[in-house]
Structure formats: C-alpha cells, structure tokens
Amino acid sequence: MEITLDLVCMPSENIVARIIEEELIIVPLVSGIGxxxxxxxxxxxxxxxxxxxxxxxxxxxxxxxxxxxxxGTSPGVIERDLLGLVTELVRRKMVVVR
Amino acid sequence: xxxxxxxxxxxxxxxxxxxxxxxxxxSFDLEATARCNNNCRHCYINLSAGDRDARSRxxxxxxxxxxxxxxxxxGALWVLISGGEPLLREDFPEIYMLLKxxxxxxSVFTNATLVHDEHIALFKRYPxxxxxxxxxxxxxxxxxxxTGRLGSFDAFTAGLNRLLECGVKVRLKAMAIxxxxxxxxxIADFCRAxxxxxxxxxxxxxLRFDGNEERNRLIKSERLTPEEVVALEMKDTQxxxxxxxxxxxxxxxxxxxxxxxxxxxxGLGNSSFNVGFDGTFRLCSSxxxxxxTFDLRRGTLREAWKSFVPKVRDMRSRKPEYLENCRACPIVxxxxxxxxxxxxxxxELDRPIDYFCRMAHARAAAIRGECxx
Numbered sequence: 001m002e003i004t005l006d007l008v009c010m011p012s013e014n015i016v017a018r019i020i021e022e023e024l025i026i027v028p029l030v031s032g033i034g035x036x037x038x039x040x041x042x043x044x045x046x047x048x049x050x051x052x053x054x055x056x057x058x059x060x061x062x063x064x065x066x067x068x069x070x071x072g073t074s075p076g077v078i079e080r081d082l083l084g085l086v087t088e089l090v091r092r093k094m095v096v097v098r
Numbered sequence: 099x100x101x102x103x104x105x106x107x108x109x110x111x112x113x114x115x116x117x118x119x120x121x122x123x124x125s126f127d128l129e130a131t132a133r134c135n136n137n138c139r140h141c142y143i144n145l146s147a148g149d150r151d152a153r154s155r156x157x158x159x160x161x162x163x164x165x166x167x168x169x170x171x172x173g174a175l176w177v178l179i180s181g182g183e184p185l186l187r188e189d190f191p192e193i194y195m196l197l198k199x200x201x202x203x204x205s206v207f208t209n210a211t212l213v214h215d216e217h218i219a220l221f222k223r224y225p226x227x228x229x230x231x232x233x234x235x236x237x238x239x240x241x242x243x244x245t246g247r248l249g250s251f252d253a254f255t256a257g258l259n260r261l262l263e264c265g266v267k268v269r270l271k272a273m274a275i276x277x278x279x280x281x282x283x284x285i286a287d288f289c290r291a292x293x294x295x296x297x298x299x300x301x302x303x304x305l306r307f308d309g310n311e312e313r314n315r316l317i318k319s320e321r322l323t324p325e326e327v328v329a330l331e332m333k334d335t336q337x338x339x340x341x342x343x344x345x346x347x348x349x350x351x352x353x354x355x356x357x358x359x360x361x362x363x364x365g366l367g368n369s370s371f372n373v374g375f376d377g378t379f380r381l382c383s384s385x386x387x388x389x390x391t392f393d394l395r396r397g398t399l400r401e402a403w404k405s406f407v408p409k410v411r412d413m414r415s416r417k418p419e420y421l422e423n424c425r426a427c428p429i430v431x432x433x434x435x436x437x438x439x440x441x442x443x444x445x446e447l448d449r450p451i452d453y454f455c456r457m458a459h460a461r462a463a464a465i466r467g468e469c470x471x
Binding site: 016017018020021023025027029030031038039040041042043044046047050081084085088089 | 102103104105106107108109111113116117120122170173175198199200201202203222223224225
C-alpha cells in the first residue's frame with residue numbers, strides 16, 4: 001500500500017511500545033512482526049517524535065507540519081522522513097492505516 | 099533517508115549497558131506456582147499438584163498484574179514464568195497474556211506434560227520468546243524413575259512434539275543426576291535431534307527451599323560426585339572452554355576488596371529478581387534465608403528494589419571460618435558456593451560447604467591438568 005500524507009495512522013494493536021530509559025522499544029505481541037526473533041526495534045529522536053504523534057487522529061500531513069515547526073527543518077525533508085518511516089512501520093506491521 | 103527505526107540484536111542493545119550502570123531492572127522470574135504434576139527426585143521446590151494450602155497462597159492474576167506493572171515501571175523487559183509447573187494453573191493463558199500485553203518478552207519453563215490445544219493456539223498466535231523444557235530421561239523407565247509418575251514420559255513426548263510442531267522456539271536441557279547418568283549421552287542425542295541449540299546439562303542440585311529433610315536426603319542421593327561432574331565437564335569441550343573463559347565473571351569486583359567482609363559477591367539484585375508463588379520477593383531463585391526476602395503483599399516492588407536489595411547486598415560476615423576460607427579462596431570462581439546455597443545446605447549464609455569445596459578443587463585440578471603452564 002502506498003503511504004500518502006492524507007492518511008491517518010496509528011500503532012498496531014499487535015505491538016506494545018515501551019519507553020525504557022528514554023529509549024523507545026517496540027515489543028511484538030504476535031508472530032510475523034519484524035524480521036527476526038532475536039532483535040528489538042528502536043527509534044532515534046526524530047523517529048520517536050513521529051511515533052508519538054501517530055495517534056489515529058492526526059493525518060500525516062498535520063504531523064509533518066507540527067514536526068517542521070518543532071525541528072525547524074524544511075517541510076520537504078520532514079515529509080520525506082515521515083513517509084519513509086511510516087511506510088517501513090506499515091511494512092513491518094507495527095503501524096496500521098486507520 | 100536517515101535511519102529512523104532500526105532493529106538491533108538483543109544482546110547488542112546499548113540500553114543494557116546504561117541500565118547496568120544505574121542498577122536498572124531488566125528481568126524477573128515469576129514462579130506461578132510451587133505445585134507440580136511430577137514429583138522429581140531432585141526438585142528443590144515442588145509441592146503436590148493438589149496441595150490446597152500451596153494453591154490458596156498463590157498470587158492471584160490481579161496480584162501478578164500489580165507486580166508486573168511495577169516491574170515494567172522500573173524498566174523490566176523480560177519475564178520468565180516458571181514453577182513448579184506453571185501450566186498447572188488454570189489461568190495460565192490469562193497470566194501469560196497479561197504479561198505479554200504489558201510489553202514484556204515472556205519465556206516459559208515447563209515440563210511439557212500438560213501442553214494442550216489451548217496452549218498451542220495461544221503460543222502460535224502470541225509466541226513466547228522461548229519455552230524451556232527439561233529432559234529427565236531418554237527412555238520411559240529413566241524419565242519416570244526421575245519424575246516419580248507413571249505415564250509422564252508419554253505425556254512429555256506428546257507435549258514436546260506439539261510444541262516443536264507449532265513452531266515456537268523450544269530449548270531443551272537436562273539435569274545430570276544419579277538416576278539418569280547412565281543415559282546422559284542418549285538424552286543429549288534426544289535434545290540434539292530436536293533443536294539446534296548447544297546441549298546443556300546441569301549437575302548442580304540445590305536443596306529444598308522448605309528444608310524438607312526426607313526430600314533433602316533424596317536430593318543428596320541424586321548428586322554426582324565432584325569427580326563425576328568434572329568428568330562430564332571435561333568431555334564437553336565447549337562447556338570446559340566456557341568455564342575456563344567465563345568463571346571470573348561470576349564474581350562482582352565492585353563489591354570485593356582485600357579486607358572485604360561482604361557476603362554477596364555475585365550480581366544478585368543488580369538487574370533481576372525472583373518472585374515466589376506466594377509473592378515473596380527474592381534476589382535470586384536460591385536465596386530464601388530469613389532477612390533476605392521481602393513480602394510483596396505487604397510492600398511495593400519499588401521499596402524492595404530500591405531500599406531492600408541494597409541492604410541485603412550489604413550483609414556481612416564476622417565468621418572467621420568463612421572469612422579465612424571461602425572469602426579468601428583463590429578458586430571460589432570455580433565453586434558452587436554462594437551464601438544462598440550455603441544457607442540451603444546448612445542454615446547459615448556464611449558456612450563453608452564441603453561438597454562445594456571438593457567440587458571447586460576437582461575443577462581446578464582438571465583445568466590445571468589440561469593447562470600445565
């Protein structure tokens with residue numbers, strides 16, 4: 001599925017997101033999430049900022065606008081990162097499109 | 099694109115180093131019950147499956163949830179559900195899912211004899227990190243001599259086969275005891291034929307947590323001699339290499355110095371804890387001594403972790419017999435001795451134990467014999 005800025009996304013019910021010592025860790029509940037059993041998934045600061053806004057309410061465009069303001073980065077860069085991350089998370093079944 | 103999400107091998111995760119530095123909680127063991135449908139000769143904990151008193155004292159699902167919430171708040175990422183036999187609990191699926199939904203990576207220790215359709219469906223849909231099963235014998239006769247229960251071998255093989263077929267990660271291991279020593283090789287073959295893991299055996303038999311004298315006599319009768327243990331270790335080159343390489347990491351240098359009279363020099367209470375079937379907090383599974391446990395039905399896990407653990411770790415000995423022997427022993431890193439095991443053996447945390455001493459010397463001699471330098 002192609003991820004576009006008009007979509008609204010949220011974390012899958014099949015994962016639990018944990019914050020431990022300021023590190024965001026995605027713990028899969030079901031099989032088939034991620035690629036390998038012996039790996040944990042984590043995100044950098046930008047990834048965490050995006051993840052915390054995937055609330056099933058805001059569109060990706062709204063999230064991109066918020067982040068551009070917060071990070072002082074050009075909207076084009078933010079939109080590219082946002083779409084890249086969400087595409088990756090949807091592929092890994094960690095995020096679903098509402 | 100910048101790497102916003104990345105997968106990292108669990109053992110390489112940088113978080114562990116940071117948590118170690120701050121004594122962060124990483125994992126805990128939950129003994130869901132002390133009851134077991136088997137009655138293994140060497141077992142340090144099992145009570146009978148129908149023990150009503152033990153059952154009445156078991157943590158409820160709600161209490162387990164409360165403890166898990168606190169553990170997660172303190173940072174725990176792993177939990178091991180053990181027992182007794184955890185599948186004896188009718189609410190095992192609820193306990194399992196409760197822990198999974200809190201974002202914990204869940205491992206399970208089971209004898210596999212009670213695995214049924216509901217468990218298989220559960221594990222297939224919501225896989226555990228791993229399931230560990232002990233193989234007591236490779237034949238019905240030996241297996242059931244150890245477990246003391248007719249029909250247990252068939253139930254074990256049926257349950258194990260179902261676990262293996264459903265695709266969850268199963269780890270197999272063995273206890274090396276008097277009753278199965280004659281077929282330890284066959285047990286190793288049994289394990290290797292079913293998993294790709296390195297075959298592990300454990301020759302260390304701990305005495306009972308409840309001090310049951312009759313059972314303790316039975317456990318002692320199942321112990322191998324130090325020479326037998328060393329002979330098994332010498333035959334296993336991988337194990338011997340690991341023992342030689344890693345024996346020093348068993349000793350925590352930060353709590354050890356020349357004039358040190360601290361009792362505990364291992365890593366207990368540094369990153370994990372154990373909660374017993376009745377809510378008793380212990381720093382490790384073997385430490386039951388009075389004054390070293392904390393009742394989680396009366397206090398919080400935070401109190402136990404933040405205030406109680408440091409007090410236990412600061413316990414000291416004034417006994418010359420300990421200070422001049424075990425404390426000063428140059429081969430203590432090859433020894434089974436620790437205060438927890440000393441207490442189980444003698445009722446005292448700081449008493450040298452002859453069996454452990456002989457084991458350490460047998461190991462040291464074997465290692466020296468192989469490395470004459």
